[in-house]
Amino acid sequence: MNARLIGASIKRMTLARQRRFVTPHPDETLEALAARALPDAPLADAVDQIRAWNLHIFAMRKPRGLMLGSDVVFVEPPLT
Amino acid sequence: MFDLIIAGGTVVDGTGAKGFIGDVAVKDGRIAAVGERLDGDARRTIDATGRVVAPGFIDPHTHFDVQLLWDGAARPALAHGITAVVPGNCSLSLAPLRAKDRRALVGMFQQIEEMPPEAFSEAFEWTWEDFAGYREAIEPGLSINVAPLVGHSVIRLWVMGEAANQRAATPDEVAAMQDLLRQSLDAGAVGLSTSFVDVDENGRPVPSRFADFSELDALSAVLGEQRRMLQIVPEFYATDITIARVDQLAELSLKHGIPTTFSPLFDNRLAPENVSRVLTRVEEQFARGAQVWPQMQTRPIDISFSLLRPSLFFARFPRWVRVLRLPLPERIAALKNAEIADKMIEDAGPDGGMAAFGELVVRAGEAPEHLVGRTLAEIAAERGQSPARALIDVSLEHGLDVAFVAASRGHDDTSRIGPMLASPFVHIGASDGGAHLASFATYGDTGYLFSEFVRGSGALSLEQAVRKITSDTARIWGLKGRGELKPGFAADVVVFDPDTIARGEERPEFDMPGDGMRYVRDSSGVETVVVNGEVAWEGGRYTDAKSGVICPLN
Known part of the structure; x- marks a missing residue:
């Protein structure tokens, strides 16, 4: 479950679409997660987008940006 | 001969069925008979004319873990008609815990649940490390029933020591956590609690937050062996994240056949669509066969x-x-x-x-x-x-x-809450009983349910309200033979005045170890509380009954 897009998998089960997310792999860096989640985007852009879509990790948390294994990391902006 | 007959009250049996005037008989700690007019003698008869006779209320989200060591009634919960409590929420429990890790746990309780360190040092001796030992420490003194969760953070501390809040676990460590959880369930734990939001006294995330999803999946597999509960604290301040947690819980529930619950779920003008969006997702997941129960408080937080x-x-x-x-x-x-x-x-x-x-x-x-x-x-x-x-x-x-x-704080418009509480997908809970001692009183949510939403707005019928906090709770948590007035069920009974049951005004009480203060609320309208057949509270006083047990589970 770590490595897949949970929202996408659930969509196949006829649930309403929700905002897609991933969870970090053990010791995964932000750059590695961004490359995994947004493989078609330039890395710098992907990192910036992940930061912008996850203020609960990259703005509100202290220490700021500490990614935890249990985190929900959104890979797209809010749907509404 | 019966031990007790509670006679002539309006029997609201916890199933949601319409109340009727009748009698409830008790023998050997269990409900012996329920009917409109029971024949037979009893050692004691309580006249319940004009009162409601209902199953004892069950509080599924508390932090009475430490208070139960010196106060087996979890005062004043029992006086409000609560006959069973679930401590050990939010990844924190007093076992399993090695002696060397006690300081770390006390720090977390102090930070997250606002409990003073004196509560952990002045009123009891630590005599246990494993879960069975904690059970042995509290059970003889119980006046109230207890269905304790085991905390994910303390399981990590036991297995990983100082690394518990630094890194992911290795496969061997996860296996050791599985063994420890299994031992705790075998010793009576009702399930596992974890947290995605809490920090320790140094502001560092608690150990459970360093677990990746595969660790939680592995622990849920152990829960699945006995169909036990997984409780989480989600990022309740953000709807999208809460929905993501609902989806994660649903995956675990479906994969392992376990019930899950998250708490709290708040309704607030800052996010007016929060509850409706989350409940829509919960309904969708229930339709798939998952069990994901959102807990809502009845009251705002002041x-x-x-x-x-x-x-x-x-x-x-x-x-x-x-x-x-x-x-x-x-x-x-x-x-x-x-x-x-x-x-x-x-x-x-x-x-x-x-x-x-x-x-x-x-x-x-x-x-x-x-x-x-x-x-x-x-x-x-x-x-x-x-x-x-x-x-x-x-x-x-x-x-x-x-x-x-x-x-x-939390809910900010009581007029919106009643219909939410009435939803069949909402689990009434999240009282936090025994915590936040000097910030607000975490007692009387059940009285508030009746005064505000049954007598007040009428959002729930009397029978609905009773069912929500008795048989629904027992069923969700797998508490065996509780939550209904039915022959053979445990004789946990509350007698209350439906016209006056309420919570009292918040007031300071100086009854914590080290002369510590906490805010409490007295009950009103609750006249008699019976726990496993023994009268534990009546006429405004606690009795000497020590009839509480660690709840047997389905």
Whole structure:
């Protein structure tokens, strides 16, 4: 479950679409997660987008940006 | 001969069926008979004419873990008609815990649940390390039934030591956690609790937050062996994240065949679509066969605090927390230090703390009469100060002993809550009983349910309300033979006046170890509480009954 897009998998089960997310792999860096989640985007852009879509990790948390294994990391902006 | 007959009351049996005038007979700790008019003698008869006779209420979200060591009634929960409580929520339990890790756990309880360290050092001896030992420590003194969760953070501490809040677990460590969880379930734990939001006393995420999803999946597999509960604290301040957690719980529920629950779920004007969006997702997941139960409180949270003690109210402002944790002389000196005070005020926001503190109201008590009932915004305007500056200065002028109330945190519009509580997908809970001792009273949510939403708005019928906090709760949590007035079920019974049952006013009580203060609420309208056939509370007094047990599970 770590490595897949949970929202996408659930969509196949006829649930309403929700905002897609991933969870970090053990010791995964932000750059590695961004490359995994947004493989078609330039890395710098992907990192910036992940930061912008996850203020609960990259703005509100202290220490700021500490990614935890249990985190929900959104890979797209809010749907509404 | 019966041991007890409760006669002539309106029997509301917990199933949701319409109440009827009748009798309830008890023998050997169990319900022996229920009917319109029972024949047979009893050693004691209680006249319940004009009263409701219902199953004892069950509180599924508490932190009575430590209080149960010196107070087996979890006072005042029992007096409110609560006959069973679930402690061990939010990843924190008192077992399994090695002696060397006690300090770390106390720090987490202090930070997250606002429980004083004296509560862990002055009223009991630590005689256990494993879960079976904790059970042995509390069970002989219980007047109330207990269905304890085991905390994910302490399981990690046991297996990983200091690394518990530093990294992911290795496969061997996960296997060791599985074994420890299995032992705890075998010793009577009702399930596992975990947290995605809490921090320890140093502001560092608690150990459970360092677990990746595969660890939680592995632990849920152990829960699945016995169909036990997984409880989580989600990021309740953000709807999208809460929905993501609902989806994760649903995956675990479906994969392992377990019930899951998350708490709390708040309704607030800052996010008016939160509950409807989350409940829609919950309904979708139930339709797939998952069990994901959102817990909602019945009441708003009104936080009281003064600068005499740290409070969760300041959780967003670490500098304030650090200063308010200083010993009193140093704290006063720091607040008088212009450089430190200026930084605190700066942290309160560019508006001088208007948004953060402006709506605070001065509470009656030690404050001067002319301040009581006024908002900090009003007081600040009168003094020509910012609210943050006024908060510091007014407090300093009165030895820091000026209490403020931050009202309606959590739910902020009671008129919206009744229909939400009535939803079949909402689990009434999240009281936090036994925690947040000096911030607000976590007792009387059941009385509030009846006074506000049955007698008041009528959002729930009497029978619906009783069912929500009795048989529904027992079924969700797998409590065997509880929650209904039915022959063979445990004789947990509450007799109450439907016209007056309510929670009392919040008041300070100085009954914590080390002369510590906590806010409590007395009950009204609750006349008799029976636990496993023994009268445990009646006529406004606790009895000597010690008939509580660790709840047997389905």
